[in-house]
Amino acid sequence: MDPLDSPADAGPSQAPARPLPTTSIYAVEYPGYVKLSSVPQAIENLGGQACLENAFKRTNADGLVELKLRPHNPFSHPIPGETVATNNIVLKIVKRKRKQARAPYADGFEGEYTATAVGVATKTVRFRSMADYQYQPNPDDSLVKLRHAMETMDIQGIRSYAFPEEKEDYGIEVGASLSLAGPVPRHATDPNLDPQLLIMTEEQDSTSSPIPSTEGPQAEPITTASNLRMFPPPVFSRQLIPMNYGYKANPASVVSTVVDEKTGEEKKRLINRMRWKGLGPASIMFQDEKVPDKPPQSVEAMRSQMDGTLLQKMQEYFAVRPIWTRHALMNQFSVAQAREIVNSKVLLPLVCYVFQDGPYRDTLVRFGYDPRKDPSARFYQRIYFRNSNHPIERPSVVNKRQERSSRTEDHGGSSEAERKGSHIFDGVTLTKETAAFQLCDITDPMLKQMIDECDDLRDVCNERDGWYTTHSLERIKTILRHKFFSLLDGYPATDEECAVLLETQSGRERLASRHVPRPGKHNMAKGALRPEDAAALRLRATLDRSIKNVPSQKQ
Template sequence: MSAPVHPLPRNTLFYSVEYPGYLKDLSSVPIAVKNLGGQAALDAAFKRTASKSEAQTTLELKLRPNNPFAHPISGEVVPTTNLVLKVVKRKRKNRMELDDGIIGEYTAEIVGTTSKTVRFRSMADFQYQPDMNDPVSKLRVAMDNLDVDAIRSYTIPPEKADYMVPATQDTSLDTNIDPALTGVPQPEPNPEQPMRSNLRLFPPPLFSRQGFPQSYQFKANPASIETSVVNEETGEERKRLINKMRWKGYGPAAITFTDRLVPEKPPQSVQDARSQVNDALCKKLLGLFEERPVWTRAALFNHITALEARDVINSKLLLGTVCYVFTDGPWRDTLVKFGYDPRKDPGARFYQRLYFRNANHPIVKPSVASRRQERTVANMDNWAAAIEDGSERDLERRKSHMFDGKTLTKETAAFQMCDIVDPMLKEMIEQDDDLREACDERDGWYSNAHLERIKTVLRHKFFSVLEGIPATDESCRQLLLASEKVPSKNAKDLSNLRTVRLKLGKHNMAKGALRPEDAAAIRLQAQIDKNRAAARANEQG
């Protein structure tokens, strides 16, 4: 038996609204239409086509239409193919027939179809109700009602410090009136009485842009596992969630100067991939760290062959297996042997790293891809040239991390103390009569004055070699004398500069270096003194 066929009425179209509220009877319909913005807003929403933007196919429902601070609920006009039914219920007048369980008779008739429907499926925004007696609230109401007199009479109320008031205090008084003039006694502050905020805050047009809720399904993240973590200082054990799917790096463990302990072994991710490491090369690196516990990358690569250096760079695991790194302090960006703490060994002053930029070569930031490509091509060219040229080119490469005061190896000054072999600088570095009792975050084991003298001479010698005229020890001594005769004002500024605490960051590399203009002034003064001395010698001769 097939279902009966009912024809659809022609040219009978309706628009519908899925109103998210109770409509008790026909008397509630005008209120619902008013909350939707009126009949004009409904007509405008249904007349818009779907080809226009989403903002033009929305309809706002204001559950509190007279409150300007109440955020409306947004509804969307969507195309539908629903049927409009006319349902008629007939009740029997004979009460005796109700015993059969039949309460009434229902008849349904199709009167048309709905081509568009307004649906309110998005979440309601957060609501915040400010004090409507506040002058700003009154101004907002006046602007909505185009009340010119109220707008012109608005004045900015004086700022008061009553940001916290007792929870029972009535703040409905006009805030334009000084409380001292109202005659209302002000309560004394009571620390035991609960307080509430009295900040004159007004809500923004929108609190949340999240229109639809996330589908959490009340399930935990399957990629998170619960682990136990022990605080190194207090020994307290805590539970925390770890994302087991997160990316695991294979680089060396990194610590800051303020960290209390140094790593004793590689990170767990490196230990798990230990089988992928070249054992022969790993043993060679461990042997180098036994000879010298702190290295720069350039110095370490210069003590192995070019092919081995390429394997270390490509492996990503070798350095993380044998050392850790400091991200700041006197040993910044150096590779340190596991378990060795240079902050506790005064002999580690020879491994401190000095760095200053060449002011004539400004810092540029090329793209990551181009920087990687240029670096890779340069490294491959250097290694290939070293292999082809044999021992002579390889010998030059092995000394590129050292500074002798005569040979230019690179345009950026970044040397460890032990790699500076210039006689004058070496003598200053090996002096032990001006050391600190405790390691300093900026100057390491050297005193500030002595480290500044070393930097001054190194900077002068490096830039002199960079210009093609190596500096003499005599010119360096004159430069030191000139730097000691800096006016008191500049000396005070420099002393203040030394007390500024360094911030962690990749650009904080010129630690303790003078500003370029100060360094240029000192070099100029030294050159003037040198010229004067030469002129006197010529006159006497």
């Protein structure tokens, strides 16, 4: 016998290769039982044939399909589904049937199925999100009838709507069994009951034999049910994916014993250990007369838990300079120390307070120091203007780590020097895409000269312009804005451009603004040029610079 023909050495048999059909099929994973007779109803619940076709024509990100289990109820919230790209093989399964209905199964006929590939599902609609909460208002309410009339374009129903009289009967008494209207249903006394369980319970009560009463009929206790005319919002919950809580209680919640101040009774309640404890810096308005001279009591109680060396270093910085921006102060420390200051939440409130408005808005001020009474505090005023072209993006932890590692490998010590000087504006280097500088941190020669001028100052600190007059501060802001946006465009602005820019504003009146800002409203962007005006000024400066370069090129 040939050893190659022995069954022991024979390898496993392979399935034959079959070509896949080129037919492209779109599929819908309908979250429910669908029979052949209920296919039209399922398509109607999905929005109709046209809605499905449009969803499959769009891209995967825009292919939203809503499943409405009650399509004719406008208060029913749909289940969102998304269209995803798939490569699923669609099979046609055929079960072989026996020829004789009463004859026993023949050999080879039982359990025989034939699978044939009919196409490939390139797109599939999937429903993986949780269904939103459902709430059905009273169908007899006039507003509900108006909503149905608007959906069906019932003109008569819309015209017949009238605002109902507000009776303020937010609670009604229900539950009396012996009444002229008969027994009150159980769902009227307890609206929190599951309707399906309620039906099952009522069926059991009807089949069970009643227990005779020896004292005669008694009425059930009357309870109060809600009669609020509540209508559901478009969405109750934005949570689409269930939380993986593992059937465990919140580990951050602890049981705490509290005493009622009125009755003196002890009660137990859950308290979140991770809750916000109100450890922010003390804050005042510009109109407040006194400034804080010590931290809040809740912050002072945690002084012993802080790093004494780091706290002493912060106090030394505030002794040299009484007002800092948060960015400038963090640049004085290493990355690890700055991270510790931010994470502690207590170090800053122990050494400074903040203004909520005015020229020193969002700056860190040393305790006991009032910049409104010291004219030399004008150098600590903060100038801020928005960059409308800078999109606000959510910071990514992964990108931050990658940028941190790349800076460490490529730049080494140079990145640390750039970070420590990122709060300084010199008119040549662009350190960030948002403009928020203190006047003492501006080292540009032209701006520095304008800031140091003391001929055009106020006698009393102003809420909008600080110690500078409106005219002088507007000149500083105009040049700073032009130089900053020029750096964003890729070139440093020259002093000649800035001089031309100031000449265009020389004809304006140098009167103080009559606008009095309301307390609690910031005024940082007051007097800023409109985006089109700022763009026109930058374009004019570019054209002037190009005209100056034309004669030199001809020579």
